[in-house]
Amino acid sequence: MTSTATSAAPVLEVRDLEVTFGSGHAAAKVLKGVSATIERGKTLGIVGESGSGKSTLAKAIVGLNPVSAGSIWVNGADVSRMTSGQRRAMRREVQMIPQDPYSSLNPRRTIGQTLAEAIDPVKSNPRAHREKISYWLSTIRLDADVAERYPHEFSGGQRQRIAIARALAVGPKLIIADEITSALDLSVQAEILNLISRLRTELDLTMAFISHDLDVVHHVSDEIMVLFHGEVVEIGDVDSVYGHPKHPYTRKLIDSVPGGPGFDIGERRAAVV
Template sequence: MTTPPYKLAVEDLTVVFGHGKRARTVLHGVSLGVRAGQTLGLVGESGSGKSTIATAIVGVHPVRAGRVTLDGEDLTGLRGGRLAAVRRRVQLVSQDPYASLNPRMTVGQAIAEAVDPVRADASKHASAVKRWLETVALDGSAAQRYPHEFSGGQRQRIAVARALAVEPEVIIADEITSALDASVQAEVLNLLEELRRSLSLTMLFISHDLAVVRHVSDEVAVLRQGEVVEHGPVRDVYRTLQHPYTRRLLASVPTFEEKEQPA
């Protein structure tokens, strides 16, 4: 998968869990990519391997075969400081913001740690902390409080602020709205779209919800049992529905308005 050029791509990616007789292949030669400044929606049922792709990209799960590239550079072979530097360019926001935030740290400390992992001083980085909180529509005073003092939607905004504080080029949003009610979900989705445009971010948006994916994405990839069965511009995929699995997924969700496209 070399053309067209992608900001972030996985090529023939295979991930295996376990060893010996207990080994289970979770991803079977997956290839997909997202162009700079765009959002790729990755959709599939629970257990299809969506989150495994996310964790493989950031190096949590080892890759059995294939590669992950950022601006054409193979990340799977990097080590040490070079790998750490590249990983800061790609930030993962997970489904459970409470689990990703240290409950013993104030929000300010958590964001300061992202700004400067060596000297995570909330007072030293107070202006940066305030700026990132305000970027996600939270008051700067939130820096003095702890994660448990916020609602689920607010915690998700904090997790986004923490990811942004690293000043990444790519955000991977893994089911980040699935636990939110409809009104809060819409607020977070609108925020992500605004941030993508204002900060020139590239985004991999992972969800089981086809309606959400269609609303926020420029392109979409459909994953079934560890294999990509559709990949292309969102309009093309949703209009042609080549694979019966995609048709079944689409039939299971309510009708929704198509995402507006630039003229």
């Protein structure tokens, strides 16, 4: 593939992806021919109830789940054909923001140490990366002096913002946000959604935003993909899918949203602190 073709390729392309757990009579096909594309600077919202295959897809993209069939392409490169060394390098290009930031932050490392390691895993001295650490903390609206503190000293919402900063500090081509607001109360959810919306614009992020909450996905995405029992039942422009759903399952998800289409996310928003 030429460099021109690579630069023009979508950041992420999933082609007829299948993931099966177990074997023989115990085999369970969790993803069934899933296909999706994320263009540079766009956000694809992936929505579905628990068990729909959302997190399985996310883990397959970052190489944590084996692929049974189909392929995953990142920046024009077929992940399934990469060597182990290429996969390790690719993992810096695709960063996942976890649902539970506390368990993903090392309690023995300061926030500065955590961010320094993301910036440069080889030379992860916070002093050497002081300016970059301050920049990423300011980006998530935290003061530079919090770099000396430990994860347990922060609230759940602050820890989630730190997890976002850590993912961004790596300099990835693609961010996967996996249910990042589900463990937070409504006012803190609003802070995180406001932050994501701002960063999408300021940093021109390319993102897969995963949630069971269609209203949340609606407000942070350019396109929506609806998963049901491991299959894509609907995909398209965010306003078209949310305003004019074609599949009964999508309608069910919309009907579960307080107020349905037009529900004002301002009702759950709070000022970002």
